[in-house]
Amino acid sequence: MRAMASLDRRAEHSGAQQSDDELYRIRHSLAHVLAQAVLELRPGSTLGFGPPIKDGFYYDFLLSEPLTEADFPELERRMRKIIKKGQRFYQEDLPAAEALERIEEMGEPYKREYGAELIAKQGLSALSFYRNGPFLDMCEGPHVSDTKQLPRDAFKLRSLAGAYWRGDSDNTMMTRIYAWAFTAKTELDEHVARWEEAQRRDHKKLGRELGIFAIDNDVGRGLPLWLPNGTVVRDELENLAKELEFKAGYQRVATPHLARENLYFKSGHLPYYAEDMYPAMEVMDPSDAQEADGAAGEGGAVKEAYRLRPMNCPHHHKVFAAVPRSYRDLPVRLAEYGQVYRWEDSGAVGGLVRVRGMCMNDAHIYCTEAQIKDEFKAVMRLYQEAYDILGLTDYMVRLSRWDPDDPKGRDKYVDNPQAWTASEAILEGVLQEMGVNYVDGVGEAAFYGPKIDIQFRTVTGREESLSTVQLDFSQPETLGLSYVGADGQPHRPYCIHRAPFSTHERMVAFLLEHYAGAFPTWLAPVQAQVVTVSEQFDAYGAEIVAALRERMVRAELAPSTETVSKKIRQAATLKIPNVLIVGERERQEGTVTLRRHGHKAQHTLALDALRAALLEAINTRSKELLLPD
């Protein structure tokens, strides 16, 4: 499996360049210039971190008085003024004790905390400081030598946001100012233009324009309604997944969207994720309800409690347990596009990428320890096959490990260090044997075991997991799953959780952005739009539509009250892949004129030939249409 590390986290946070790069020094120095300008405008503010990032820099402040984006022009003006002054950057190392005294004088509590930690935990004997003009910062550099070397027109303050000190939600929330910064104005302009283009590709915008999904507040936040066009895309993805899984030896199952609460205690989910689940639905004892005289349940006994399922695994485990299993049956691969519900934090919900109700391309593979590696490899190959068909190439593979040093470790991970070590080694072996490039994600594991995650970025830059394969050494135990081995004794199976196609919600969001809404024919809600030159050819147009629909091609006839130009424009706006234009010429010859989305060139061909070409492209899920000469 080929893989790329184009989304390397470290690259993002240390700048996508080496620290001795000119661009790194410019961005880092501009951050100091911004801090100086902020302190001018808001004296008494204190400083957090201010590093270079992928496309610029940010700086965190605890402001004495709030700033808003309306203050950006003034801040930028002051920054340019500082640049113009030509302040020199002076570097100075101070021995630990002296350094802490210096920070104390500076009145910077956050810098002090970090400085003290560097000395105590990392054993630094000295700390580095940089001064330019009146601005002094504890900072390891490097910087440009003089602010005159900074571009005055190649940076732009971008946004203002909250960010927790040191990324911990128990800490103070500081104000973070993000900026774009480059070496030349042309680069900044290009970057801004690309960013604006990305906004036009946002799946929330395309989803509305193309009739894919809607969110209605009466239904609920994060609970998308799939419109007819979006449902077509879902169904096509589901068909593809079913085919690939059938060929890979999966069996399909169907299970309910909820279960008695106790199931999630047994599986171990409820103790770990109670706050991320919808609250329980409680069925009261009828005798109590009667006594309560309408105000049912007051003080009465809960007879049963149900929970909407946050995942499908416990149900699948119960399918596994429903019949006796022999070692001869393994691996058992149970697949379901399963609807799940999670009480995501309000701040995380957005569009289709993070929702509270979603349909997951789920499957669970039950196998022996000896089968784990081969099963993982088969799942990885299934991903690759799916990604090749969908044309997805820009992603990062992450080995998500537990974090034995996590202070919340006991609450976050199953307490079984030996199992963690062993199972992480298995996954690592899989990746190495397959020659996959990957990054380590310490602390990114599931509570029940390590994962291999495939990470993508939305066009707006947010990183999210798309696919995942997980090794579970815990749930088969807690749910008491077993199979009969060759020795006639019960044995514990291992379980692999996997979701190559993610959820319909997240996958469609990514594909909308990936294709910029212009789906290949096989995925397109309308695969062929017939446009007649005038109403007198509508009968011929209807014949074409019927001939195509007869073979399950999603063809539609454009209404004839508009001009040809208008109808072609409308089809283009809806990004319909194939527009079929028919008039007198085509009717006489029994042909159609094909215009592909995004192309001006046209082909006139026999209806049969066109139908064959469309069917071929649909059946092979090809992006292109192969036309006869």
Added chain:
RNA sequence: GCUCACAUAGCUCAGUCGGUAGAGCGCUUCCUUGGUAAGGAAGAGGUCAUCGGUUCAAAUCCGAUUGUGAGCACCA
């Protein structure tokens, strides 16, 4: 959940100093019957997110709530 911003027609937006609402697109109807990205005309469509406050008067000012966006935290 946290910080900040925003919320006007289906969509994109305008609305000055507080004086009871506007455009374009879309939609409906009619005319036009056409050859490649907007033919013409007319019409419908708004409790200015919700609730409360200030005021003679609120889309406009203030507060709360809900929702949306960016970011942080979270993400089985």
